[in-house]
Amino acid sequence: MHTYKIAVISGDGIGTEVVPAAIEVLDKVARLDGGFQFQWTYFPWGCDYYLEHGEMMPEDGLETLKQFDQIFLGAVGMPELVPDHISLWGLLIKIRRGLKQSINVRPAKLLAGLESPLKNPENFDITVVRENSEGEYSDSGGRMHSGADEIAIQNAVFTRKSTERAMRYAFEIAKNSRNHVTSATKSNGLTYSMPFWDEVFNEVKEDYPEIDTAVNHIDALAAFFVMKPQAFDVIVASNLFGDILTDLGGAIMGSIGIAPAANLNIEREYPSMFEPVHGSAPDIAGKGIANPIGQIWTGKMMLDFLGHHEAGTRVLDAIEKTLASGIKTGDIGGSSTLAEVKEAIKQNL
């Protein structure tokens, strides 16, 4: 029986509530499967840690994480106490980059039992592949002059290697999906980065003649998520565009509280990190009412990445069954507690 060593960073706010719930579900599905088990090691890193130690994680944090198979993360951020750029760049983005998790994958899918805010949502099922290591999220740039003359410059940096990697991954995923890849661009407004993006896309797609493609500007694409989300299969997007599209994907599903995500080191040189799209939601933290589905579905993505597709499907089916039976938290129109939802999902496995 294989044992996976997982580093757990529950993080801040509701992260500390939803992570243990998801772990219970994952332990149970492993038991039912019989072929593998998890060994969870907890790291108390996050904003509380920062307030005590002046850093979000220890200096050798990345080295420590490298000894694990995967990382399971809750949520990071307590903007009232720690500025976002410290909490995120000191932990979340630091791990994404330090462990070369250069691909971020996020599905958006109409789930049985979930109310989409769209009037007539056809059965959409989108996978956004987001470049996760560079692009608009750069630490290159600066500020100059002061007062009325001040200027700020942010350099978006696109390398051939990372751009191509994200695109190839999107095409690979599309092979096991519905054979369609859409590229999110904005080459009509951004005259260096996005024409480059388009050129790489045009080259990469030559290697996948069996996959259909489309190219949309990000503004139109955002509108299409509302007007015809069923038109998309796999979407490949830059770091910023992927960020925007996946929150929008959460919204059309019915709540960003349920959207899962994976930060993948596809070369499997270092551990990947599985973290839901939602944040730490300090306003509802500690009340036992947070929605654990984003974290549990994120666990399914980890199972898939580990090759346990059957167990993964079991988890998603149990989520859908639970939702369809009306057991849901307040954010998606129910009145159940976090514990009730978790128990129901475990029962339905």
Next chain:
Amino acid sequence: MHTYKIAVISGDGIGTEVVPAAIEVLDKVARLDGGFQFQWTYFPWGCDYYLEHGEMMPEDGLETLKQFDQIFLGAVGMPELVPDHISLWGLLIKIRRGLKQSINVRPAKLLAGLESPLKNPENFDITVVRENSEGEYSDSGGRMHSGADEIAIQNAVFTRKSTERAMRYAFEIAKNSRNHVTSATKSNGLTYSMPFWDEVFNEVKEDYPEIDTAVNHIDALAAFFVMKPQAFDVIVASNLFGDILTDLGGAIMGSIGIAPAANLNIEREYPSMFEPVHGSAPDIAGKGIANPIGQIWTGKMMLDFLGHHEAGTRVLDAIEKTLASGIKTGDIGGSSTLAEVKEAIKQNL
């Protein structure tokens, strides 16, 4: 009686159909008002012009336009024949920048008679103030190396002057609206431009103690447009974020075919340019089925900017009355032609 000299650039595709329709409506509302009239001067600039002359407009085009009070533009772009970066940077963006139209204003509003794709849209009424002269849309950047080593860099440039101008304009508009301004940021991911943006916003808001404010990251804001658009009044956004939010605004209204826009030189040193959000839609051009409402509503924005608020209200009321009576084009669920919609709006003035 005052005569406004308007430069008309119908442009490409459906631009050449919706512009004459809107002009008929504007002429009629001027006649009904009795206090002003329009003198329209047509310029055949656009992609056809480019194919003939090798440029989107003559070299002295900007100088020519400066002699007019305002510019009324249809749509630009025929991507099959002229690459977008040529058609847009050679005309649309060239005019926006050359005539210092540094503010772009776009409303998103639930109109009577229009079907929103949202299930339960409360009565939203949003005005997006978009910085229109710099930011992510810069011609600063470059490419380096080739093949597998190639990189592309796009520099987003934010100046204090332009940032502050957009924000102040948003606050001024909010005074005549519902006294609320939301700033679209992404300072948790973009570490130079957006923290600067946040700082300027915090300073500017001090001058408007009577206006309530909120700050949202662009990813969350995009999701909120779907989940709770009624929560917003005025939104101030960078060039790119404003671009994305306004297409999304069109989508939740029911169609980007109806969304209007104004590129304003708020100092009134040069003419402003009024152009709808939609593009040239080559696929439906020439069939007489394009939706003229975006262009007509854009005409209302021109009336407002010229100080003719009563005439402007009359136009919007006539649009709503027409929609409510079921006279609409195919894109918004009707079966009327462009001409029928135009006639009905003229009747309803």
